[in-house]
């Protein structure tokens with residue numbers, strides 16, 4: 525019997541600046557995923573606040589409390605939960621993913637590539653360290669949204685042994701095809717699982733298309749959300765991943781000295 529994990533993603537319409545409403549929604553969604561047997565859940569980017577830029581510094585002060593609440597839930601549900609939230613950082617804020625494993629905060633990742641098209645680089649501080657962490661649901665590497673456009677980062681996570689790359693995101697129209705193609709490419713080229721949670725609905729001027737995705741190491745779509753709020757889930761089979769890696773041994777066939 526090979527090792528498996530059931531993974532899920534929460535896709536919802538983030539209420540801009542309304543932490544209480546977003547936390548309430550996510551708690552219910554996590555309970556639904558746990559009832560469906562999931563032990564790993566991915567939440568969207570900035571899931572508790574959205575990009576409420578004007579009030580983000582103030583809203584970020586609530587993050588430690590939200591992390592503690594999420595920690596309690598992850599303990600109660602026996603889950604690994606990953607999602608990004610605004611983290612207070614001096615005068616500014618970082619877009620930070622928190623990895624909670626059955627009650628413990630076992631890793632944080634500050635978004636490295638800030639999305640300049642939307643001014644994220646002017647408003648937020650960026651991170652400078654990747655994260656790969658062993659969890660009860662497998663060895664997980666963390667991306668946040670725009671990071672998806674940088675294959676160097678995915679390769680680094682894969683070389684560090686990531687079996688799953690999780691991608692909290694707020695990825696809007698009209699770049700739906702980029703989202704799907706890049707998620708699939710990162711999974712295929714690194715022969716690992718990708719679990720990506722996007723939000724949906726309108727936030728300010730932006731229209732988010734959902735399409736949360738769980739992709740296997742061969743690029744197979746294991747689960748996909750539509751445009752509406754939903755949870756998606758799929759079983760990740762690490763034995764199948766290992767067998768695929770033996771059939772097409774991309775990692776041992778690399779020639780890093782040539783490029």
Ligand SMILES: O=C(O)CCC(=O)C(=O)O
Nearest residue numbers: 639669670694695696699
């Ligand atoms: O790269 C993209 O098209 C979207 C990225 C984005 O919206 C973000 O990083 O917040």
